[in-house]
Amino acid sequence: MKAQKAELLRCFKSESRVFDDPSSLQIYSFDQGEVPATLRKILLPDSRPDLAVQPASVQDLSATIRYGLEKVIPFVPRGAATFGMGGAVPHRGGILLDFSTSREIYNFNPEHETIRVGAGCRWSDVSNYLQKFGFDVCTYPTSWFSTVGGWASTGGVGIGCTRYGSFHDLIQSLTVVLPSGEIRSFDSSDPEFRNFLGTEGQMGAIWDITFRVRRKPSVQIPFLILFDESHSALECAQELLAQHKPYHLKFLDAARIHEINHLLHEEHPNLKAGVELPEKHLLLACFEDQAEALAFRGWAQKKALFVLSDYKAHLLWRERMFPLRVKRIAPGLLASELVLPVNRIAPYIKESTRLGHRFHVELANECYFLNDATALTLPVYTFHSAGSVDESLKSSLAYVLTQTGIRLGGKPYGIGIWNSPFLKAKFNSRYSALRNYKNSTDPQHLFNPGKFFEMKFRSGNYAALPLKSWLIPLWTPFLPVIANILCRGGSQTRPDDLVLHNEDLCSKCGSCIPVCPAYIDTHDERTTARGKLRLGKLIQERGSITREEANTLFLCMHCGACTDVCQSRLDLVPVWDELERRVEQQFGKDVPRVEAFVKSVEQKKIMEVPYARGAQVLAGGKPEHS
Numbered sequence: 001m002k003a004q005k006a007e008l009l010r011c012f013k014s015e016s017r018v019f020d021d022p023s024s025l026q027i028y029s030f031d032q033g034e035v036p037a038t039l040r041k042i043l044l045p046d047s048r049p050d051l052a053v054q055p056a057s058v059q060d061l062s063a064t065i066r067y068g069l070e071k072v073i074p075f076v077p078r079g080a081a082t083f084g085m086g087g088a089v090p091h092r093g094g095i096l097l098d099f100s101t102s103r104e105i106y107n108f109n110p111e112h113e114t115i116r117v118g119a120g121c122r123w124s125d126v127s128n129y130l131q132k133f134g135f136d137v138c139t140y141p142t143s144w145f146s147t148v149g150g151w152a153s154t155g156g157v158g159i160g161c162t163r164y165g166s167f168h169d170l171i172q173s174l175t176v177v178l179p180s181g182e183i184r185s186f187d188s189s190d191p192e193f194r195n196f197l198g199t200e201g202q203m204g205a206i207w208d209i210t211f212r213v214r215r216k217p218s219v220q221i222p223f224l225i226l227f228d229e230s231h232s233a234l235e236c237a238q239e240l241l242a243q244h245k246p247y248h249l250k251f252l253d254a255a256r257i258h259e260i261n262h263l264l265h266e267e268h269p270n271l272k273a274g275v276e277l278p279e280k281h282l283l284l285a286c287f288e289d290q291a292e293a294l295a296f297r298g299w300a301q302k303k304a305l306f307v308l309s310d311y312k313a314h315l316l317w318r319e320r321m322f323p324l325r326v327k328r329i330a331p332g333l334l335a336s337e338l339v340l341p342v343n344r345i346a347p348y349i350k351e352s353t354r355l356g357h358r359f360h361v362e363l364a365n366e367c368y369f370l371n372d373a374t375a376l377t378l379p380v381y382t383f384h385s386a387g388s389v390d391e392s393l394k395s396s397l398a399y400v401l402t403q404t405g406i407r408l409g410g411k412p413y414g415i416g417i418w419n420s421p422f423l424k425a426k427f428n429s430r431y432s433a434l435r436n437y438k439n440s441t442d443p444q445h446l447f448n449p450g451k452f453f454e455m456k457f458r459s460g461n462y463a464a465l466p467l468k469s470w471l472i473p474l475w476t477p478f479l480p481v482i483a484n485i486l487c488r489g490g491s492q493t494r495p496d497d498l499v500l501h502n503e504d505l506c507s508k509c510g511s512c513i514p515v516c517p518a519y520i521d522t523h524d525e526r527t528t529a530r531g532k533l534r535l536g537k538l539i540q541e542r543g544s545i546t547r548e549e550a551n552t553l554f555l556c557m558h559c560g561a562c563t564d565v566c567q568s569r570l571d572l573v574p575v576w577d578e579l580e581r582r583v584e585q586q587f588g589k590d591v592p593r594v595e596a597f598v599k600s601v602e603q604k605k606i607m608e609v610p611y612a613r614g615a616q617v618l619a620g621g622k623p624e625h626s
């Protein structure tokens with residue numbers, strides 16, 4: 001790999017970086033989704049890339065792709081690695097294209113209400129920038145620190161889609177590097193344009209994106225509507241959508257509210273009784289206009305709905321950004337994701353709840369309503385496993401849930417590695433056209449291979465035989481019966497060791513990466529909270545640590561920005577103190593290197609910019625008028 005790194009560096013015209021050290025490659029081998037240990041051992045024993053490149057210009061990105069094409073090396077695009085389906089996991093090796101440092105804001109046009117940003121820009125970067133000029137994004141995923149390129153490449157459904165529809169519909173143009181290395185721009189009228197949206201890095205690498213933004217609303221008024229039965233809530237949602245235009249409408253079942261209350265009590269043990277959320281089935285509706293909110297109130301009164309607009313509504317509105325805090329409840333966390341017609345959601349939720357009981361997991365449902373009579377429906381379940389059979393059965397529940405949803409008229413949402421068998425069900429009539437496009441532009445299937453169009457593993461494909469698309473409908477109907485007999489509540493415990501304990505609680509959401517001054521200075525994910533927890537675990541598993549890894553672990557300002565944004569609410573600075581203490585005992589501390597690092601952070605004034613740090617505003621940071 002040393003020779004390839006040197007050859008690649010010679011191809012570059014700008015400051016692009018190449019990583020080939022073993023622990024960086026190990027960090028790049030995961031995404032947010034935690035593959036159950038049994039499955040990982042069999043199917044993904046090694047998912048490290050051969051090299052990772054952070055391209056600093058579109059020309060360098062093109063040069064990397066031309067280089068890989070010549071040597072027949074696969075590519076895997078990666079944003080913030082917050083997608084849980086394995087889309088950014090290089091399980092067949094190759095060159096990982098890391099866009100997480102491409103955070104340029106190129107151009108903002110207030111008259112046209114559009115912005116052009118680098119694919120690695122975080123939603124937080126874009127929103128913080130726009131708010132200075134009285135604007136904001138129309139929609140965003142609840143993974144606030146994921147990349148714009150990542151959401152364009154995946155589903156595009158999140159907050160604000162009830163009003164504005166999918167993020168894909170707001171995109172006006174893209175700059176893409178094709179699998180041939182050619183740099184192309186596509187606008188929304190181009191017949192090829194849609195092939196790059198939601199296709200998870202199969203068709204090329206997105207370099208920049210221009211999309212619609214809006215004036216910042218002056219208010220956000222959340223309401224909660226309470227129901228005893230989930231089907232009543234879902235019927236009400238249909239009526240509400242027919243008559244009103246909320247910015248966002250979401251359904252949460254009573255099990256989900258129970259989880260949120262549990263976490264609230266865990267965080268605030270002295271919370272007074274009655275302060276928590278009512279454990280009912282809820283609709284959370286957010287309006288951004290006083291008149292619309294008033295009209296909604298009048299309508300709800302006439303229908304005698306039980307509506308809350310107090311701090312509980314605000315609490316749940318704030319909680320929307322922390323969907324993975326449930327990782328604190330149990331070590332196992334899995335989900336199914338489907339877009340269902342709104343009139344099919346009630347039977348689906350009834351069925352998913354029943355399946356949760358059969359598999360002895362804690363299952364809760366949420367739905368995000370879109371503007372086209374569909375909703376993204378997410379049954380999410382946590383579990384403690386009781387051995388490898390129990391764990392495998394509980395992991396298979398995700399397939400049973402997806403297959404059940406498809407039977408009820410739903411379409412799978414994310415594909416990645418694990419949902420590849422459901423690809424046809426997602427794209428239906430578009431499937432053949434997409435496949436033909438892939439075959440014509442990437443005949444060797446070098447872009448993101450072994451997933452999406454075909455599930456293939458380096459370790460061989462026999463173990464994955466049950467995941468063939470034609471076999472899944474045959475075994476999924478019987479699995480609940482077997483699970484009901486064999487699955488148990490589980491007794492899996494969390495590790496006692498401080499580092500491993502926090503690693504286990506970490507939801508791998510990546511929120512801590514773009515706010516970390518060490519990352520902004522070094523562009524090395526091993527210096528971030530997610531990276532350090534992984535590295536800490538890796539070192540313990542290996543029983544050894546290299547001097548280079550030890551030195552990297554000291555590159556930390558102990559500023560606590562990672563704790564402030566942490567999805568799992570981890571208290572992280574004491575963990576860094578402990579890690580450093582352990583490493584120092586073995587290797588001592590490279591004081592000159594640490595001092596040089598601190599000086600560099602200070603000189604770049606990284607700490608002076610709170611939380612939106614790291615985005616690079618071009619064109620003088622001023623809006624461009626047309």
Ligand SMILES: Cc1cc2nc3c(=O)[nH]c(=O)nc-3n(C[C@H](O)[C@H](O)[C@H](O)COP(=O)(O)OP(=O)(O)OC[C@H]3O[C@@H](n4cnc5c(N)ncnc54)[C@H](O)[C@@H]3O)c2cc1C
Nearest residue numbers: 079080081082083087141142143147149150151158201206
């Ligand atoms: C806390 C949390 C909340 C979430 N909430 C939502 C939500 O509300 N809605 C939702 O849809 N998802 C959500 N997700 C899932 C995930 O955050 C989104 O899919 C997100 O858009 C992925 O962005 P990323 O930068 O992390 O992409 P990655 O995970 O790095 O990559 C995702 C896929 O896109 C491809 N890709 C990435 N960048 C590029 C590029 N520049 N060019 C070509 N291909 C590329 C990758 O190859 C991969 O297949 C959530 C995840 C977490 C952890």
Ligand code: SF4
Nearest residue numbers: 516556557559560562
């Ligand atoms: S304490 Fe600061 S520098 Fe250290 S990992 Fe957390 S955010 Fe990064």
Ligand code: SF4
Nearest residue numbers: 506507509510512566
């Ligand atoms: S440390 Fe916290 S913010 Fe960082 S990945 Fe883990 S859960 Fe997310």
